[in-house]
Amino acid sequence: MPARRILTGITTSGTPHLGNYVGAIRPAIAASRRGDAESFYFLADYHALIKCGDPERVQRSTLEIAASWLACGLDPDKVFFYRQSDIPEIPELTWLLTCVTAKGLLNRAHAYKAAVDANTAGGEDADAGITAGLYMYPVLMAADILIFNAHEVPVGRDQIQHIEMARDIGQRCNHLYGGEFFTLPEARVEEHVATLPGTDGRKMSKSYDNTIPLWLPAGELRKAILGIVTDSRAPGEAKDPDSSNIFAIYQAFATADEAAAMREAFAAGIGWGEAKQRLFERVDAELAPLRASYEALIADPARIEALLHAGAAKARQRSAPFITRLRHAAGIRRLTDAPARPRAADPAALALPQLKSYRESDGRFHFKLEDAAGTLLLRSRGFDAPREAGRLSAALVETGGDPARLRQLLLECVPADELALPIEPIAAALAALKAARLAKAKAAS
């Protein structure tokens, strides 16, 4: 079995555009052909419900995106190509993960925070119009990734935080369930893949309303390309390819030789009209044959439906046995099953970082700080008296993570060679510990 699993999801809320093609579809299909990894591509229709309240659009987008990937050469026999909602293990895992995910982690998600900030700025209630779906988005995405134990997730920068959350949640689960159930995924941001400018020069994106749909008929594609904004330089004036949207898009489709020739044409003062015509011809040359397959596919939804079903059946050969193990680990088991070894299963306690004191064989007293997932953050030097170790660890918590006081105290606590420790995770853990102690003291009073 190949070692690496690469997985990515496409939210089915829109119509594929040139930016999707260049930035996601084309590179992903090229990667799937390299054959040194297993590729998982899926249509994230449950995610689409979060952004899109139009059922017809979700269905249409699912059809269009599936047809696009197939038309562009994705081979469903070589990869796992499925629709999220055909894999019941995904929502099932979502709930298991939900129960170990810290609410505070989700509070920090960019998409949720941005929505809260917009509300606050507009004088609204902080959570006005925000669904629990938006809030839970990172957990559903973690389930997508963890259910197939993906190693790598190719994503745009805006999604990196979600992959980190998936790691965090997976790690917590491994800890809680007492085993290496989940592979911890890594985000892969494709640095060399072009982000295409849209018709207004900003990044091509549905949210800017500046996209060129991928499957426009040739005549409309030409019109859309003629509509791309340029500066007002006249024919005959030299133009700078590196600041030109036309050139950027051309380059995403051209060979190195073609791009070099276009650079020369820019220097020689090619008119914008002609540059756009050449751009259209180049793009259309690549897309025309794919467009023909797309039209055939989109006209036959039953065929795509069947392909997706077959893809789901293949993927479920992995997800179904895995969820059985996970359910068992979580305690959702037959009453006749033997219980696993008893463990301290208090999720509230496990969700906190821990300060532990211990004695080494040399008789000296130490303490260490671990984050909620049990990762070692800090190990103290040895102290002759337990009181001294206790006093310093209490003082650390008392800082609440305040960096200035923490730095000062660390000088006393840790061996000189550990002074270069990254301070942020330590500070975060101490802040959490102090907050928990204050909350406990308050509850007791």
Ligand code: TRP
């Ligand atoms: N959230 C991703 C996006 O909007 C889509 C997505 C859903 C995804 N689940 C995923 C991407 C799992 C990678 C892995 O682009």
